[in-house]
Amino acid sequence: MSNLPGLQQTRVAVVGLGLMGGSLALALQGRCLGVDGVDQDTAAVEQALEMGAIQRGSADPVQILPQAGLVILATPVLSIIDYLGRLPELHPGAPVVMDLGSTKVEIMAAMERLPLRFEPVGGHPMCGKEKLSIANAEAGLFRGAAFVISCLPRTTTRALQLAQELAQEIGARPLYLEPEVHDRWTAATSHFPYLVSTALAGSTPLEVEPLVASGFRSTARLAGTAPRMMVDILLTNRQNLLARIHHFQGILGEMEKSLETNDIPGLQQLLEMGAASYEDLVAKTNRGGG
Numbered sequence: 299m300s301n302l303p304g305l306q307q308t309r310v311a312v313v314g315l316g317l318m319g320g321s322l323a324l325a326l327q328g329r330c331l332g333v334d335g336v337d338q339d340t341a342a343v344e345q346a347l348e349m350g351a352i353q354r355g356s357a358d359p360v361q362i363l364p365q366a367g368l369v370i371l372a373t374p375v376l377s378i379i380d381y382l383g384r385l386p387e388l389h390p391g392a393p394v395v396m397d398l399g400s401t402k403v404e405i406m407a408a409m410e411r412l413p414l415r416f417e418p419v420g421g422h423p424m425c426g427k428e429k430l431s432i433a434n435a436e437a438g439l440f441r442g443a444a445f446v447i448s449c450l451p452r453t454t455t456r457a458l459q460l461a462q463e464l465a466q467e468i469g470a471r472p473l474y475l476e477p478e479v480h481d482r483w484t485a486a487t488s489h490f491p492y493l494v495s496t497a498l499a500g501s502t503p504l505e506v507e508p509l510v511a512s513g514f515r516s517t518a519r520l521a522g523t524a525p526r527m528m529v530d531i532l533l534t535n536r537q538n539l540l541a542r543i544h545h546f547q548g549i550l551g552e553m554e555k556s557l558e559t560n561d562i563p564g565l566q567q568l569l570e571m572g573a574a575s576y577e578d579l580v581a582k583t584n585r586g587g588g
Contacts, residue, residue, distance in 0.1 A: 311366035319372030320435030375530035402477035420448030428522035441469035485538035495520035
């Protein structure tokens with residue numbers, strides 16, 4: 299057993315009290331020494347206090363961060379990077395620093411630049427909703443979800459153990475990925491599907507609304523995600539997304555050609571390929587696999 303302070307002995311500060319930060323604060327109640335919150339939106343701070351998600355809150359990080367042994371950055375990606383640059387001025391101590399950002403390479407590079415007194419580790423819970431405010435936060439959001447943990451060469455045993463314990467305490471499954479692998483995989487499973495959903499919604503005429511049913515809703519669902527958050531994600535995962543777009547355009551082009559030339563066998567083969575890939579990708583998850 300490790301003699302390092304565990305989550306129960308650690309005061310946590312969550313920076314960013316939206317859907318993810320608010321849900322994490324709720325999930326951590328009773329599982330750590332206490333949870334405090336920071337958000338530039340004072341209404342979000344007040345709501346978090348009313349919900350019992352945090353014990354103390356402020357729009358001013360100087361009022362909250364210095365007491366924390368674990369600082370969790372749950373703001374949009376570019377804001378996380380900005381916070382990491384300011385953190386040495388906001389916290390005089392030696393906390394573990396973790397993020398919940400949807401991309402990892404640029405965030406981890408910013409973590410690497412922190413003074414050595416900080417103990418950084420990357421995190422990304424693979425769950426969420428389209429509605430991002432704390433009003434939609436729920437303690438069970440992370441239950442059963444993969445929780446990506448990314449390490450730097452400088453990541454300490456204490457930081458890694460806290461990240462592991464946090465993921466397990468909120469009901470998630472720790473998954474260890476290098477930042478580059480994380481960004482390549484999430485481009486395929488999350489960020490590119492958002493672009494496809496948005497393109498579908500944006501190219502569908504409003505006159506068909508009477509026929510919009512479950513198939514369209516499930517396919518276009520991600521288009522309801524707030525663009526202000528997604529822009530940061532797309533810009534910090536640009537090269538992986540461009541590769542996904544190019545690959546997708548190639549397959550769509552083959553489908554277009556098959557339709558134009560009435561190539562029924564070719565079209566059938568493309569559809570069967572997609573169906574087989576769907577089964578390979580989704581069936582294991584539906585059976586409760588990793």
